[in-house]
Amino acid sequence: MEMTRSLKERGVRLTRQRQVLLDLIDKSGQHLDAETLYQRARETDPKLNRVTVYRTLKMLKQSGLVDELDLMHKDGDQHYYETKMKREHAHIICLRCGKVEEYFGEPLSKLRREVEEIFGFEILLARTEIGGYCSHCQALRKEEMHKVSHA
Numbered sequence: 001m002e003m004t005r006s007l008k009e010r011g012v013r014l015t016r017q018r019q020v021l022l023d024l025i026d027k028s029g030q031h032l033d034a035e036t037l038y039q040r041a042r043e044t045d046p047k048l049n050r051v052t053v054y055r056t057l058k059m060l061k062q063s064g065l066v067d068e069l070d071l072m073h074k075d076g077d078q079h080y081y082e083t084k085m086k087r088e089h090a091h092i093i094c095l096r097c098g099k100v101e102e103y104f105g106e107p108l109s110k111l112r113r114e115v116e117e118i119f120g121f122e123i124l125l126a127r128t129e130i131g132g133y134c135s136h137c138q139a140l141r142k143e144e145m146h147k148v149s150h151a
Contacts, residue, residue: 012063020044021056022083025066031080031091031100057081072131074098088112090128096137103130 038053060066069080072093092101
């Protein structure tokens with residue numbers, strides 16, 4: 001596993017608890033917040049406590065293995081976690097239902113190259129978030145607006 005190798009390269013010991021959390025973040029296919037990670041981790045390891053989960057997330061973030069996202073603050077100040085092993089992508093967030101999609105298109109790479117060339121800038125981190133309404137929520141909003149205007 002690439003994450004395991006990255007931890008060892010950074011001199012970080014892979015404890016059972018860290019492995020449980022990494023697996024959850026890496027394999028869930030979702031953007032999970034700390035509390036959800038804690039609840040799911042306890043299903044695997046009932047002895048795991050909340051403090052350990054928060055400390056581990058902080059360590060994984062500081063080690064550069066996990067990225068902490070706010071996802072347009074769709075749930076207030078909540079933060080979500082994903083592994084940094086994915087290639088660069090944008091997060092597309094529905095501001096109504098909270099659905100999150102990931103976009104991996106070439107325009108992101110092109111934008112990065114252009115910024116580096118134009119500004120002579122060395123990019124270490126790029127985070128792109130796009131907020132709007134998914135097709136389902138657009139239809140619901142249209143329905144709501146129709147009802148309001150005909151009330």
